Amino acid sequence: MTLLLAVLALVCLVPAVAAVLVRNLIHSALLFVLAWLGLAVFYLAVGAEFIAFAHALVYVGGVSMVVLFAVLLTRPGRVDPLPPPSTQRAIGGVAAVALVASMLGSSIFWTRLPSMEPIPMVSLRRLGELLAGPYLVALLLVGLILTVALIGGLLLAAPRRPSEGGDA
Amino acid sequence: MILAAAPASPADAWLERAPVLLRDALTGWLPDALRPWVAALLSIATILGVFGLLFAYMTLAERKILGRIQNRPGPNRTGPFGLLQPFADAIKALTKEDIVPRAADQVLHFLAPVVLVALSLIGLAVIPFGRNLVAVEMEASVLYFFAAGAATELAIFMAGWASRNKYSLLAAMRALAQLISYEVPLLLSVVPVIVVAGSLSTTDIVAAQGGWAAGLWPHWHALTPWGFSAFAVFMVAALAESNRSPFDLPEAESELIAGHLTEYSGFKYALFFMAEYLGMAALSAMAVTLFLGGWQAPLAVLEFIPSYAWFGVKLLLLLLGFIWIRATFPRLRIDQLTRLSWKFLVPLALVNLINGGVWAATADWTGAAAVVRWFISALGVVVPFIFLARSLSAGYGPRTYRYASP
Amino acid sequence: MLGKGLLQGLAVTAKNLVGSYHDPARYVTQEYPEVQPKLPEAYRNFPFLVSETADDPMGTLRCVACQICEKECPPQCIYIEKSKDKKPDANGKLQIYPAVFAIDTAVCMSCQICVEVCPFDAIKMDQEFAIAATDRFDGLLLNREQLAKPNAYYHQIHPTEASEVDARLAAERRAAEEKARLAAAAKAAAPKAAAPTAAAAPGVPAASASPGSIPPPGPPPSSS
Numbered sequence: 001m002t003l004l005l006a007v008l009a010l011v012c013l014v015p016a017v018a019a020v021l022v023r024n025l026i027h028s029a030l031l032f033v034l035a036w037l038g039l040a041v042f043y044l045a046v047g048a049e050f051i052a053f054a055h056a057l058v059y060v061g062g063v064s065m066v067v068l069f070a071v072l073l074t075r076p077g078r079v080d081p082l083p084p085p086s087t088q089r090a091i092g093g094v095a096a097v098a099l100v101a102s103m104l105g106s107s108i109f110w111t112r113l114p115s116m117e118p119i120p121m122v123s124l125r126r127l128g129e130l131l132a133g134p135y136l137v138a139l140l141l142v143g144l145i146l147t148v149a150l151i152g153g154l155l156l157a158a159p160r161r162p163s164e165g166g167d168a
Numbered sequence: 169m170i171l172a173a174a175p176a177s178p179a180d181a182w183l184e185r186a187p188v189l190l191r192d193a194l195t196g197w198l199p200d201a202l203r204p205w206v207a208a209l210l211s212i213a214t215i216l217g218v219f220g221l222l223f224a225y226m227t228l229a230e231r232k233i234l235g236r237i238q239n240r241p242g243p244n245r246t247g248p249f250g251l252l253q254p255f256a257d258a259i260k261a262l263t264k265e266d267i268v269p270r271a272a273d274q275v276l277h278f279l280a281p282v283v284l285v286a287l288s289l290i291g292l293a294v295i296p297f298g299r300n301l302v303a304v305e306m307e308a309s310v311l312y313f314f315a316a317g318a319a320t321e322l323a324i325f326m327a328g329w330a331s332r333n334k335y336s337l338l339a340a341m342r343a344l345a346q347l348i349s350y351e352v353p354l355l356l357s358v359v360p361v362i363v364v365a366g367s368l369s370t371t372d373i374v375a376a377q378g379g380w381a382a383g384l385w386p387h388w389h390a391l392t393p394w395g396f397s398a399f400a401v402f403m404v405a406a407l408a409e410s411n412r413s414p415f416d417l418p419e420a421e422s423e424l425i426a427g428h429l430t431e432y433s434g435f436k437y438a439l440f441f442m443a444e445y446l447g448m449a450a451l452s453a454m455a456v457t458l459f460l461g462g463w464q465a466p467l468a469v470l471e472f473i474p475s476y477a478w479f480g481v482k483l484l485l486l487l488l489g490f491i492w493i494r495a496t497f498p499r500l501r502i503d504q505l506t507r508l509s510w511k512f513l514v515p516l517a518l519v520n521l522i523n524g525g526v527w528a529a530t531a532d533w534t535g536a537a538a539v540v541r542w543f544i545s546a547l548g549v550v551v552p553f554i555f556l557a558r559s560l561s562a563g564y565g566p567r568t569y570r571y572a573s574p
Numbered sequence: 575m576l577g578k579g580l581l582q583g584l585a586v587t588a589k590n591l592v593g594s595y596h597d598p599a600r601y602v603t604q605e606y607p608e609v610q611p612k613l614p615e616a617y618r619n620f621p622f623l624v625s626e627t628a629d630d631p632m633g634t635l636r637c638v639a640c641q642i643c644e645k646e647c648p649p650q651c652i653y654i655e656k657s658k659d660k661k662p663d664a665n666g667k668l669q670i671y672p673a674v675f676a677i678d679t680a681v682c683m684s685c686q687i688c689v690e691v692c693p694f695d696a697i698k699m700d701q702e703f704a705i706a707a708t709d710r711f712d713g714l715l716l717n718r719e720q721l722a723k724p725n726a727y728y729h730q731i732h733p734t735e736a737s738e739v740d741a742r743l744a745a746e747r748r749a750a751e752e753k754a755r756l757a758a759a760a761k762a763a764a765p766k767a768a769a770p771t772a773a774a775a776p777g778v779p780a781a782s783a784s785p786g787s788i789p790p791p792g793p794p795p796s797s798s
Contacts, residue, residue, distance in 0.1 A: 237590045239603070240601075496580075
């Protein structure tokens with residue numbers, strides 16, 4: 001089990017790191033897909049079947065498409081002819097690593113795990129009943145927030161009518 | 169692995185149990201530890217063999233039926249009735265030179281057909297091909313199927329982008345737009361089935377469609393108003409998901425040469441074709457499972473025919489429908505394609521979701537109330553259909569000609 | 575109503591699918607190598623040489639190796655060598671004949687100009703279209719023996735045209751015989767005439783016996 005988790009961690013982390021380092025945007029997007037797939041397999045390995053498939057469906061099937069579409073539709077920016085001096089780049093790198101390390105570290109070391117006992121397997125039916133019962137309000141709120149975000153995005157992206165253009 | 173279930177009366181027939189008996193005969197002599205593994209390998213080999221042959225003869229059937237529809241014979245030279253044509257095609261594809269453009273992204277160009285075929289195949293694992301005939305039994309198998317199928321257009325994108333060809337890139341963009349548009353109605357049309365059957369497992373969904381109303385009318389989902397609507401939406405979305413005409417925009421031959429296939433040749437090209445047919449077969453198999461009662465016989469007296477034969481017949485009928493549609497309809501434009509999805513199929517599927525919910529909530533209505541239930545459900549399909557159809561086709565009257573008489 | 579047109583379209587294709595199995599009007603394909611096409615009479619490509627009989631094609635060629643077609647041929651695909659000797663033709667008259675007559679069908683463009691210029695109706699257009707060969711130099715270069723086809727074959731492929739040609743040739747032959755008879759009669763009467771004219775008289779029938787030198791008659795007789 002530990003070996004499997006280690007392999008999965010590698011499968012998730014290596015593409016993720018590579019995705020950040022690779023210059024080619026399409027490559028990094030596809031590497032992200034690989035990392036997401038690794039996460040889905042991880043969920044499967046720890047017994048969360050539903051989450052695993054939902055994760056694969058939403059991230060590999062949906063989010064990756066949106067990311068790729070955004071990359072393809074974005075005009076490449078002007079490349080700065082002079083790279084910043086190496087000291088500046090070093091400082092930037094150190095700052096970025098420190099930031100990520102502090103965030104990850106704080107979440108790893110300060111989060112209280114409830115217990116190390118194995119969590120009882122939740123059947124899909126039970127999961128559905130929980131979501132539609134005690135957590136219904138939370139679910140609806142999440143849906144509402146997402147809808148608001150969607151409408152907001154539409155409003156931002158919609159072409160302005162010429163009559164309103166003067167005010168804005 | 170193939171599961172053995174509690175024997176029921178038609179399930180005891182020898183033909184019905186033949187695949188399981190064969191499996192047991194082949195694996196019975198093995199030690200217990202090895203047996204599940206060998207059984208799993210056997211079911212994989214069976215699926216590969218059956219669907220490989222199905223792919224081979226689908227290409228032939230498609231060419232012959234398209235030919236007949238266009239009043240010509242179709243391939244009939246290779247063997248009797250052209251039955252050896254698929255093998256001739258395979259030899260041709262295998263012996264052709266495999267060309268990779270110099271500017272192409274070598275890794276992705278190679279990976280795309282492989283990923284595509286793999287993704288098209290893994291969905292077949294959860295389809296119950298007959299009573300007790302399902303490769304992998306799991307609780308969320310419907311979700312698994314769509315998660316597996318969702319990434320196919322990603323492979324098409326990889327193929328199109330990696331080719332470094334403007335036509336291929338256009339195809340890649342179209343594939344993405346098409347997937348984003350049609351994944352939504354595809355999944356939304358499945359949700360009412362899950363609500364009514366109360367399960368995400370394909371075996372449970374098939375079991376829920378067993379039995380006959382008044383001994384004649386099967387309890388298949390497609391034979392209820394909400395189910396018919398969901399089935400229609402599912403099939404239109406499945407056409408688009410499997411890049412079949414009239415939604416074959418990514419490979420639109422007349423505009424994009426062959427779209428993402430432009431820079432592929434030889435066996436890789438054949439792999440793309442294989443993936444197209446396998447994806448089509450997988451989606452049709454899912455439609456049979458979700459809406460057409462899976463392996464259930466249409467009448468109780470016909471139950472002596474084994475369940476896998478019924479499944480095969482339904483699957484072939486749906487595939488025939490795909491070919492028929494391809495022979496009939498011209499290709500849509502990309503804006504028409506997305507409009508059809510977002511302005512027609514998605515609202516229809518959303519209304520149908522409520523319709524299916526109502527149907528599930530009124531499951532205990534009997535007698536006169538059952539008639540009312542059917543009426544409500546039919547109303548919930550016809551009214552939104554008419555309303556949406558009006559709004560979709562508003563401003564698109566019959567074409568008038570200035571000089572020619574139509 | 576959305577979908578009505580779609581269903582109509584599906585009905586049309588379904589009718590075609592079913593109809594192609596029992597309705598000959600919907601299924602018009604002729605499977606070529608087994609079923610040879612029925613070519614229209616006016617169809618023409620690649621010339622052939624007309625011989626009078628099928629038994630002795632080389633002896634009864636109408637061609638007299640005048641080389642007009644060779645000179646007129648636009649792509650210059652005809653090659654002719656005249657014979658040194660003379661042989662009797664179908665009418666028993668001594669003629670020069672082509673010792674070599676070759677047409678390179680790889681070059682020929684089926685323009686029919688050789689047919690139009692031939693004063694002897696010796697070269698005509700064929701209907702042979704399947705001339706594929708494995709060697710384009712030998713296989714497509716047709717010699718005299720390969721080109722010669724009997725008049726009966728000409729009647730078979732172009733019946734109307736062939737009967738017109740036959741009628742015209744017969745008329746010309748009759749006219750020539752008539753002239754020869756008249757000339758003979760004149761010759762018989764010649765000894766009574768003046769001596770200078772007698773020297774010129776033998777030349778006249780000799781020239782008029784050759785069909786080429788006779789001006790083409792008007793419309794051929796209606797007899798077939």
